[in-house]
Amino acid sequence: MTDTKARRGAGRPREFNTDAALDKAVRLFWQRGYEATSMADLVAETGVAAASLYAAFDNKAGLFAAVIERYAATFSVHLYEPINDPALSTFEAVKGLLERAASSFSEPGTPAGCFMYSAAAAVSPASAAIECMLRDKRIAAEALLIERLHRGAAQGELAADTDPAVLGKFINTVMEGMSVQARDGATINELLSIAEMALDRWPAAV
Amino acid sequence: MTDTKARRGAGRPREFNTDAALDKAVRLFWQRGYEATSMADLVAETGVAAASLYAAFDNKAGLFAAVIERYAATFSVHLYEPINDPALSTFEAVKGLLERAASSFSEPGTPAGCFMYSAAAAVSPASAAIECMLRDKRIAAEALLIERLHRGAAQGELAADTDPAVLGKFINTVMEGMSVQARDGATINELLSIAEMALDRWPAAV
DNA sequence: TTGATTATTGAACGATCGTTCTGTATCGAT
DNA sequence: ATCGATACAGAACGATCGTTCAATAATCAA
Secondary structure, three states: OOOHHHHOOOOOOOOOOHHHHHHHHHHHHHHHOOOOOOHHHHHHHHOOOHHHHHHHHOOHHHHHHHHHHHHHHHHHHHHOHHHHOOOOOHHHHHHHHHHHHHHHHOOOOOOOOOHHHHOOOOOOHHHHHHHHHHHHHHHHHHHHHHHHHHHHHHOOOEOOOOOHHHHHHHHHHHHHHHHHHHHOOOOHHHHHHHHHHHHOOOOEOO | OOOHHHHOOOOOOOOOOHHHHHHHHHHHHHHHOOOOOOHHHHHHHHOOOHHHHHHHHOOHHHHHHHHHHHHHHHHHHHHOHHHHOOOOOHHHHHHHHHHHHHHHHOOOOOOOOOHHHHOOOOOOHHHHHHHHHHHHHHHHHHHHHHHHHHHHHHOOOEOOOOOHHHHHHHHHHHHHHHHHHHHOOOOHHHHHHHHHHHHHOOOEOO
């Protein structure tokens, strides 16, 4: 054991890698949720001292906000790629989205399910702002999907009696449910079966 | 202000009403989740002193376990009634289940969504047992649904190429997603539309 | 009426929560 | 070579966490 007094104050080796620390924080919040993840956990996992985390992110809520953005930039962006791909038909886009959800939610290297859906499912009134951040992201993602469906409808890709808003909400609901299923141990094949069943009898224009 | 010393020890007015206290605890856990609900919150909400709660339920986890059973006995039982109703066709049973989910998850007097799905979505490793309790309940409920579908299939109520296990998982997934939707503010009508769209894909025989 | 029982209470426990502070080692500029 | 400036480390903060305790009064058997 080195002398405690001598080891205090490690100086300025280098600014800690913010993204690397956020990646570790993402995993922790993803798995345990906001309330169950303590700053001590985050310090231990990231290897960054508490004071440095506070200097960079103000407080736990600020760190969580940064974690949300980091997750969105790395995982969500990949998930929603098919929706923004102009080369795909509307059906292919939604099919691609659900298939990516199936594989992403059951990916072995990451916590099961979707961070956006489970990290703050239920939260204390004191951290209501946390819940709001994620809800806004979820609603924005749904709006993105619905917008894509509207474009598809405008191009005659959907049955005339299909409401894009309802269809989008339905697809989104299936995806949210798939996250819960993944958390409960559903395999990628089971998730793909669910996705396939959701896409069955797609209301295509004849 | 009454003298503090004189007010200590209030004697034995009556054993507190366990079910009434559990009902209040259900609401609290339902809304905030396991980790974000403190014993102090529970004491304030139920009006029962901490020591009395500990005498009755051992600890917070024990109280939560009792809350799960209470929720199952009051809300879940009602939700799954159609599944156990022998007078209903398989389709009617599933339709009834989803419609009850739509109204129950958006019921104004109770927290949005389903307790079983959101109360312990993400939890610390120390309370992994809590997560397990709910997961077991969810899986049991899904098994119940799948069993009902198997009976329907045996009676020729499903298309021959339909796997009851997959169909059950799909229905269950939609229901879980509906809970997230409800948490995010979906109205009963929106939830009913989602349910209807899920049933549109019903693989009836011929 | 009395005495043992017991559910109840407010207070107190150690542990941990999120957060801040003090001190130090390293850096860039002079 | 030397001097602030800065990013880091551990220690310490008050508050709150889940839990337990000693004290008290309502109960029921005698």
